[in-house]
Amino acid sequence: MNIFLTGATGYIGSSVAVHLKNKGHAVYGLVRNPEKAAAVQALGIMPVVGTLDDVALLAQYAAQSDAVIHTADADHEQAVAVMLQALEGTGKTFIHTSGSSVVGDDALGATESPFIYDETTPFTPMDIRRARVALNERVLHAGRERGIRTVVIVPSMVYGQSLGLDVSSDQLPVVFRKSQEAGIGIYMGEGLNRWSNVHIADLVTLYQLALEQAPTGSYFFAENGEASYKELAGYVSEALGFGGATRSWPAGDALAELGDWARFALGSNSRVRALQARQLLGWQPAAAPVREWILSQKKQA
Template sequence: MKIFITGASGYIGGSIATALVSAGYDVMGLCRSVDQVPLLKQKNIEPILGTLSDERVLLQAARSADAVINAADADNPFVVEVLLQALGGSGKKLIHTSGSSIVGDRAAGDPSDRIFHEDSPRPIRFEKIGRVAVDTRVAEGANQGVSSVVLCPCLIYGQGTGLHSQSIQIPRMIEIAKKHQMARYIGRGENIWSTVHIEDVVRAYLLALEKAPGGSFFFLENGESSFKEIAETIHSQLNFEGTAQSWAVEEAVKEWGQEGAHFAFGSNSRIRSNKARNVLGWISTYPSVIDWLNDTDLWEITS
């Protein structure tokens, strides 16, 4: 079975691609840079040179595959339309990668007790309209003869197995801690995100290829932590004096930008994965991001 995957040189896509190879799949991976071609070949991934704007490349690769995984850009409607066009009427699988910031709020570090399941009504914030629209369009692909699926992970941690081995949120918090000799959280730091290890995420993709029905949507999580807990653990593991400190969201914006400060680090994003466990038989194995931080040499992690 041949799989075409976008984002094959990235953290999520690269980890999925290497797992697919290990599982015996033939894998084609989209890559933007000529420099990445030999690196993908070393991992037994067939490089497809092109970008997310190359309609001809996307169409040809998708049509030649038995299934497609989009792990490159959760907010790109063009890519989704091209892939749906390529697979229309084929009954082939299309798995699209979203992200749980779609249920995020502008909490500036304050907590929320709101928890989302797949069938929960979801607020549509202005900042996330585009991503929600893309998710909806993917699900509608089931009406075009595409077995289309959306997987929506939360804060991902752990060592990736592709060309890019680090995630985004945790490494950026570690980077800021090293820069200031002090870990930071926004406001009270009581905002909570669900978390999941990259290896558990990858396992869900392999299961979705085999078991996910067309038009379905799955959250992926295994536990949750507040950002103050995460920051304090980072601070302790880096052996800095004192404790992690609060950061006004306005100051955080200077380092992380508006999107990062408000949604990646200052919001709540609490989800549950009952559907993935019940429908896909997904079993997550890593206990918590705090345990992982305590068992990891954080000086080796860069964003």
């Protein structure tokens, strides 16, 4: 299958691209920075130099591919609209990547939410995530009404070494960095907020299964366990040689340094269950749980 994948230099995108290439697919990867094209090509991915704003390029590669996997930007409405238009009426596959912060709250680390969401649970997103949820709905609607096989994959906190380029994930590297700077495991606020998590090796398998099997209009959370940020800080502290000791990073200080990203990425609760992926696709996560993986970084830290 010929696959056009956006975000080919990213953590999720390059990992998915390499996994699908290893499964025998031909992957054309959108590369924003021309200087990274050679590195992408070295992975066996055919680089397509351009950005999400290059609408003619997106339409061309979407139209000539058997499937499109969008991992570059969960909020880029124009790019998604262009690629859906190019695929309309073809029955081809469009997989859109979102993120489980869509169900997040504004706890600022102060509380553990009792709410756990599966793919069918109603929720009201924070204002900062309303547009993302609306875009997810437009993708799903296209699967029902526009002759496209659409899928939305919603990863939780992703961890593990990249399977593609040497790039890091999003949330845990910040915990590692701030903990290293402070000489103690760091969590935001009280650290009581909990996030579900998934290993990158299990996540790429979910993309493969979705590509091969998912019915149109499918929506899949991706998770295989959960932990509070205080627990994660303890694991990181052990990995860094700080004996598991932890300390609060006041929420106001975190927001001042990292902006609203800290609000939804470090301070919120995002507790989800990947029931549909397991039941509809037979997805069986098998990689190391988050605590085991963090502690395995002791030698590298």
